[in-house]
Amino acid sequence: MSLTYYEIAVIAFTSLVFLGLLLISVVRGRDDHRPGNYSPHVTVIVPCRGKDLTLERNLRSLVSQDYGDYRVIAVVDSLDDPAVETIRRVGLELMVSDARCEACSGKVRAIATVLERVRSEVYVFADSDAEMPPNWLRDLVAPLGDSETGLSTTFPIFYPMGGFWSHVKMAWGLVGMGLMESRITRFGWGGSLAFRSEIMGQRELEFFKSGVSDDIAITKICKAKGLKLAYVKSATPRVNSDDDFSTFIEWSNRETALSISASSKIFTYGITFYISHLFLIAMAAVLSIYISPAFVILLLPISITIARNCQRAGRRDPLFVLCNLLVLPVYTYNLVKGRLMKEIVWRGRKYRLISPDFQ
Known part of the structure; x- marks a missing residue:
């Protein structure tokens, strides 16, 4: 069977795409977990707003860490918040958010409240919807023993506790885990992130309070200082999810829009x-x-x-394979939609997408 020049050109182009994607698929990053004796005083900051699914389990996982010198502080906007009852039942220290900032999100304000009031060798951000393994804090903090490392982070498994779209969310989340495994695409995930207090001076704190996203701000600060970002797979938390189509699409569009606002390269690389x-x-x-x-x-x-x-994910069933295939068109849609979004709605509040660079 003879081929036309057009067919040969198409096959040649397809072969180049194939080889490029094959190279990307086989190259693996490494886990930066490093056992050691670095065990400074740690303050874990947990912004809370509303009652997350399995909130009590999540908060109890924070006070059950196999780490010695640490405190956990939950931060709310008001003592009328529905999360307060659970926070008090678990026995966490409680603060009301009062940091002064204009364009910041509620989460950034909550974190800044603790950063301004509490002195600690290491600060850790923890999302209230994440359930941490007992080794989480120990493994997450360990890489900071290297002075060239600015932050240590991990990425969650979104564990499905609902219908079909909660399973799609699990597959979608593995995109983030793949990005973490490469130093080129790695970023700080604010649901589980640790850094030494020395990188957060007054100028850095003011920059941190100027944006919507806590993790984007910390990532930019570290990169501007030439510090490494450590990824610790062994500290992977579990985010229990019961998403339906509506909540999944809203969440995935918001997360993608935030990432694109941090760097336009994410859209270019992602869509390609x-x-x-x-x-x-x-x-x-x-x-x-x-x-x-x-x-x-x-x-x-x-x-x-x-x-x-x-x-x-520890799964090999046909449903999960299907979800992974569905992620391809879904994430393409997220990228296009996220590129067009100028504002997001996050926990009932609307924010304009502003992500200045740290100078």
């Missing part, structure tokens, strides 16, 4: 990556049917990615 995957799947089908079944090999990069995600 996911469109390339969709293109390769389409070409695998077309070329296998019209030229040779051997072109099914074009599915190898996505197959490797799905197999790795199954390993990360």
Whole structure:
């Protein structure tokens, strides 16, 4: 069977896309967990607003850490917040947010309240919707024993406790875990993030209070100082999720919009990556049917990615494989939608997407 020049050009281009995605799929980063004797005094800051799913379990996991010298402070906007009853039942120290900032989010204000009032060698941010393993704090703090490391972070498994879209959220979240495994795409995740107090001077604190996202601000501060970001897989928390379609789409669009506001490169890289995957799947089908079944090999990069995600999540069932395939068009939509968004709604409040650089 002879091929036209056009067909040869299409196959050549498809082969280049295949090789690029194959290289990305097989290259793996490393876990920066390093056992050691670094065990400074730690203050864990937990902003709370409303009653998260499994909130009491999540808060109890924070006071059950196998770490010696630490305190946990929950921060609320008001003592009328529904989370206060649970906070008091668990026995956490409680503060009311009162930091002065204009464009900041409620979470940033809550964290800044503790940073301004409490002195500590290391500060840790913890989301109230995350359930931490007992080794979480010990493993998360350990990399900060290296003076060249600015922050230590991890990324959660979104554990499905609802219908179909909570399973899609689990697969979607593994995109973030994949980004963490590479030093090039790594970022600080504010749901579980540790840093030494020395990087947060007055100028840094004012910058921190100027934005909507806590983790984007800390990441920018560390990168501006030339400090490394450590990823600790062994500290992975569990975020229990009962999302339906509406809550999942709102959440995924918001998270993507925040990421794009931090760096326009995320949109460029992301849209190229996911469109390339969709293109390769389409070409695998077309070329296998019209030229040779051997072109099914074009599915190898996505197959490797799905197999790795199954390993990360500890699942190999057909539903989870389907969810991983669905993430491709969903995340492409998130990127386009997020690029167009100028504001987000976060825990009942509207914020304009402003993400200045740290100078």
